[in-house]
Amino acid sequence: AQTVTQSQPEMSVQEAETVTLSCTYDTSENxxxxxxxxxxxxxxxxxxxxxxxxxxxxxxxxxxxVNFQKAAKSFSLKISxxxxxxxxxYFCALSGGTSGSRLTFGxxxxxxxxx
Amino acid sequence: xxxxxxxxxxxxxEKRETATLKCYPIPRHDTVYWYQQGPGQDPQFLISxxxxxxxxxxxxxxxFSAQQFSDYxxxxxxxxxxxxxxxxxxxxxxxxxxxxGRAEETQYFGPGTRLLVL
Numbered sequence: 001a002q003t004v005t006q007s008q009p010e011m012s013v014q015e016a017e018t019v020t021l022s023c024t025y026d027t028s029e030n031x032x033x034x035x036x037x038x039x040x041x042x043x044x045x046x047x048x049x050x051x052x053x054x055x056x057x058x059x060x061x062x063x064x065x066v067n068f069q070k071a072a073k074s075f076s077l078k079i080s081x082x083x084x085x086x087x088x089x090y091f092c093a094l095s096g097g098t099s100g101s102r103l104t105f106g107x108x109x110x111x112x113x114x115x
Numbered sequence: 116x117x118x119x120x121x122x123x124x125x126x127x128x129e130k131r132e133t134a135t136l137k138c139y140p141i142p143r144h145d146t147v148y149w150y151q152q153g154p155g156q157d158p159q160f161l162i163s164x165x166x167x168x169x170x171x172x173x174x175x176x177x178x179f180s181a182q183q184f185s186d187y188x189x190x191x192x193x194x195x196x197x198x199x200x201x202x203x204x205x206x207x208x209x210x211x212x213x214x215x216g217r218a219e220e221t222q223y224f225g226p227g228t229r230l231l232v233l
Binding site for chain 1: 148150152157158159160163171173203205207220221222223224226227
């Protein structure tokens with residue numbers, strides 16, 4: 001069974017500063033995918049960033065980057081130059097090695113960006 | 116770019132009634148997934164379909180059924196509704212073979228259907 005754990009239920013950051021959200025996971029698969037999704041108050045699930053486990057290079061998407069530590073099974077999200085619109089629930093998710101696999105989500109971290 | 120479409124967006128039902136949720140995946144996506152998100156919870160996987168065949172099954176109650184049609188849209192049928200079925204139901208879609216010919220695992224979510232059972 002796959003598990004995803006987010007140990008920070010809530011976090012806050014000042015506008016323009018940097019914040020890091022933590023995520024650890026467990027899987028017996030060798031090939032898998034990791035994702036961060038954002039869920040703002042509208043409750044839409046929005047893909048933020050993805051990482052293929054076979055790639056050593058950390059993924060980046062504009063102000064968003066990850067620190068993928070495969071051996072430690074850690075997958076943290078760094079948000080630089082935080083903006084008010086970044087306020088949302090952030091979910092870490094894992095997709096197993098089989099194509100078309102279900103997503104297993106962590107409990108979520110509620111991020112608040114303060115002006 | 117076209118996104119996943121779900122209908123209806125909001126639904127109010129009485130206990131023991133039936134509900135049907137519809138999902139239209141992104142064009143050329145071949146896999147559809149259904150998730151249930153209760154209040155204050157993370158999404159839980161219910162069921163998925165690939166090329167109109169059930170490909171995986173999660174914690175879906177026996178009262179629920181789903182299928183994928185020839186045009187790739189999917190419907191989630193929920194019968195004998197209970198108060199605990201009140202939740203946000205997401206549909207997501209993915210394309211197992213991207214334009215590069217390699218499997219792509221990214222699931223794109225629709226806006227969800229908010230079901231309230233009274």
